Amino acid sequence: MNAFKRQILIVTVISAAIMELIDISIVNVALSHMSGNLGSTLEDTSWVITAYAIANVIIIPMTSFLTTNLGRRKYYIGSVILFVLCSLMCGNSTNIWELVIFRFFQGLGGGALLSVSAAVVYELFPKEKQATASALFGLGVFIGPTIGPTLGGYITEFSSWPWIFYINVPIGILVTISCISLLTEPAITHAKSKVDWLGITLLAIGVGAMQIVLERGQTEDWFETRYIVVLTAVAALTLTMFVFWELRIKYPVVDLRVLKSKELLIAAILTFVTGVGMFTSIYLTPVLSQRLFLLSPSQTGVLLLPGSLVALFVLIISGKILQRGVSPAVIVFVGFLCFIYFNWLMSRISLETSSAYISIALIFRAAGMALLTVPLTTLAVSSLQPKDMPQGAALNNMMRQLGGSFGISILNTYMSRRMAVHRTDLVSDITDQNPVAVERISGLMKSFAQRGLGQQESYVKALKVIDNTIQKHSLLLSYIDGYLLIGLFFVLAIPLLMLVAQRQKGPVVIVSADH
Structure with a gap:
């Protein structure tokens, strides 16, 4: 060619x-x-x-x-x-x-x-x-x-x-x-190998049921809904059977034996965490920008652009560093630090935060993701035999997708509950014993009275303005909690890198599902 x-x-x-x-x-x-x-x-x-x-x-x-x-x-x-x-x-x-x-x-x-x-x-x-x-x-x-x-x-x-x-x-x-x-x-x-029809069926049913539980759990109030309970049981049973079956047969559809590799097992866990961060951050940030900061889709796109440009250069640099024999664990560690710093920056936002601040924070997210993309795959297959590399890479890719589904599901549940907590805390301060609240309501009532509204109607509208403000601040605080939770996942995963940090160095080996 x-x-x-x-x-x-x-x-x-x-x-x-x-x-x-x-x-x-x-x-x-x-x-x-x-x-x-x-x-x-x-x-x-x-x-x-x-x-x-x-x-x-x-x-x-x-x-x-x-x-x-x-x-x-x-x-x-x-x-x-x-x-x-x-x-x-x-x-x-x-x-x-x-x-x-x-x-x-x-x-x-x-x-x-x-x-x-x-x-x-x-x-x-x-x-x-x-x-x-x-x-x-x-x-x-x-x-x-x-x-x-x-x-x-x-x-x-x-x-x-x-x-x-x-x-x-x-x-x-x-x-x-x-x-x-x-x-x-x-x-x-x-x-070619024999078709593992039972393995395919168990995988489809088990993963399908698990994904439905993760995606729909928060909407359906988790185990308060009958079909979520049933699907959880189905997922647990079929995936257990799937693991048992795949470890027994000669030609499994997914060769789980490759997980005996310590490097692959740890890389899969780290890739899962990376999936949590990758998908939840890009789920949270555009919605945050449009709901709280009232940015248009085009303005949101501008926020993301600098990070995308930085990612290109970081990807090239990380690839060259790998080619020179630097351990993937070292690069992954730096990527995790970048992502932790991004979440810390986003946890410091307020309703007065500028678009430039968010865009700068997103640059650290982009750098972190760029540093994790290739090294994690390299780490995953670093100790595998050539015949096992495609299966190792495929399992690693699956963990990224599962991490995204798990992360968004957990985040939705966590933020929904934190928002309710923050709202309760803020509402408890709106009493006639709080001079700041009384002054704020009085000021709003005077403003509405000047527009020709009666005292009762001015009072109702003043309370509505206060309620909207509380709602907005509760939402903001729940987003901050969400970013902190994502960052915590990365912090807790870092010790795993110590288990593979001393692995033998060598040039980058890149594989995919059929390679």
């Missing part, structure tokens, strides 16, 4: 990976529009997010198995076509459950676009330029979830919600044509 065709293929597969990652979060800001248009409740509409997450988490650990048994070229092109067709059908959906079904199958198609795209990119770069490959693909991994909500906001604001799905169609068609013309099978292929 000549240099021009190689560059076209690199752009193609990175575009496909970014497209898949954008779709994880692009619908977040469009849920209310979908709800009104399709005549569904907001709770039902949130299944659009849940369905995609469930499909992604089910398919990602199976990527190595599927590429081996179907062939990388067929599996990848088929996945792109499935993703595009389901994107089109999502936009054409006439009711919420039709949309949820197509969104699930879109997620199944999208599962290959990340892991297999990574394998193709690294294969197309010579060994001495693997740092550049890491930077390019890592930038896509970082940019996708970051710009998703902003892009969704733009499309919803200036067009209509179906276009958040239609935008995938022309990109997907170009990706398909390019891959049909240029994508080939890898130089090294693995022998």
